[in-house]
Amino acid sequence: MSNTHTPLAPAFFSEVGAPSITQIEAAAARIREHAVVTPLLESAVINELTGGRILFKAEVLQVAGSFKFRGACNRLMQLSPEQKQAGVVAFSSGNHALATSAVAKLLGVKATIIMPADAPKTKVEGARDNGATVILYDRHKDDREAIGAEISRQSGAVTVPPYDDLYIMTGQATVGLEIVEALADVDVVADVVLAACSGGGLVGGVASAVRAKSPATAVYAVEPAEFDELARSLASGKPERNSPDAKSICDALQVVTPGKLTFPVNQRLLAGSLSVTDDEVRDAMRVAFKHLKLAVEPGGAVGLAAVLAGKLDVKDKTVVVILSGGNVDGDFFAKVLGG
Template sequence: MNIEMIEAAATRLKGHARVTPMLTSPFLDEIAGRRIFLKVEALQHTGSFKFRGGWSAVSSLTDNALKAGVIAFSSGNHAQGVALAAREHGTSAVIIMPADAPQMKIDNTRALGAEVVLYDRGSEDRDTIGATMSQERGLTLIKPFDEPRVIAGQGTTGLEIAAQAEDLGVNAKNVLVCCGGGGLTSGIALALEAKAPHLKTRPVEPEHFDDVTRSLASGKIERNAQTSGSICDAIITPQPGDITFPILNRLCGPGIVVPEEDCLRAMALAFARLKIVLEPGGAIALAAALFHNDQVDGEDIIAVASGGNVDADLFQSALTKYGNQS
């Protein structure tokens, strides 16, 4: 992986992916005690940054591979990104999704034309299912994070952060990134290493699913004890990737671990103060910036709001419980 791959992905994405905004709010700044700049990937196509990686991967396939179709596994955001990219390229997509994924993500993936195959993430291995179906049906497997073309696509977020931070005069030392398997985090870290080396990428994870944080502390890949049971479904993975972890280990600062309740609080604040909808995993970096910034250096903080695909009931619950906070 290198910056040339990310820049090539940016060329393929030009005119297809949105350049998402970096938003601010004086109300959020007051809570944090410093300026927060929120990179809102929830406003990307399909409601998350995953469209970048999906398009990057699908757009680089040969004509024969496109004709055969693609397959991916995902809790929902990568699913939708790959499904839309496949549809726009005139090919088919099979998406393997956990049965406990938010219903909206399952419905949206099907609505984008993909064939959805459900599995039990507590007892079945999605990697095995994906590899088997890929071989049996001649499909190209597009992994959600441990895939160079996907990482390159996600890294275009980092190119935009570097340019926007310079334009806005941001005086930050840290970029907080919602982290699952590390595709977005490693891609951003590579882009910032080349374009804004003064910015240190920091992964943010939910309690009990802090495999990246523990891996960075130990210097080796650590695995989560469980693979389900969090409202932050978008960033729940068994462990960091074999490709992503060396990048994370070389370039990232220490991880930050956030309770689920803080994600709900951040969701309510993002809606109240910025009028944007975030899912729990997509709000976790904002939660770290707001409520755990004792672990962050610098006058300003950049945080990535990675996705907004949340079921209505969970979103309403966050607003009901925390809608009156200052």
């Protein structure tokens, strides 16, 4: 695949707020003690269905069930002793909650997690099982950041945001670093990498690593159809907002507007953003289970959904799809598989 992407000077990345490759490699070394180097998987059937070579970065097999563990681990491992004593506060629809609480448990740090009342039960219960204090809020009425700021003011707890934080984005970027390194080991260069997008920390981090190490590779975000704020923002050149009435089964990918830190990074590094419908996501979840034997949550399946639905020409191309999370409620997953 040919594209117009040009190599970027190493110094560029810090200029737009993106992590440098040196920072990303340091994060990979830092979190190696706790995080899993997840495999790249391949299915001959999916290759035949799509006409391309589709490789899957299985972050569903990461600790706490998603890529979010990487960012949380990178952040919490750099807390000072005083900050560890004060604890952390995080706000999340689920995967960041699970990741932050899991890392906090590993490091012996007290965690308070602010979650929407309609978050999947498996994610709420998982955070509590990790020993975190969970505070539920109404995502349509309450301001989760204000709740977190007040807790931090009263307790001195360090706020660990889900995406708008350089430590977090740098941790997520290790997904991209692992992809490029694994492909280099077998002398393969990916034409395209697809990553799910909510606030933009994963795709921004992945793009930072991939474009630094493999400048010929294009990186695309993938969003739910009604939460396509990044696609619209890239088109308009300024941050756009989603409708308050927007709905999607992708609970992990529901934000109001692109992140202040992540948007300039994604604006500069991405080839674009694709969107998929809930029905396309359900189909992708079924395909992943049937042919990869993986339980992928809706938000984690959007990249595969885009490929299966023909949102991108993948014929005769090597494409890496990040399956970003697998924390799906059993009852919901059973309904999806039942079709």
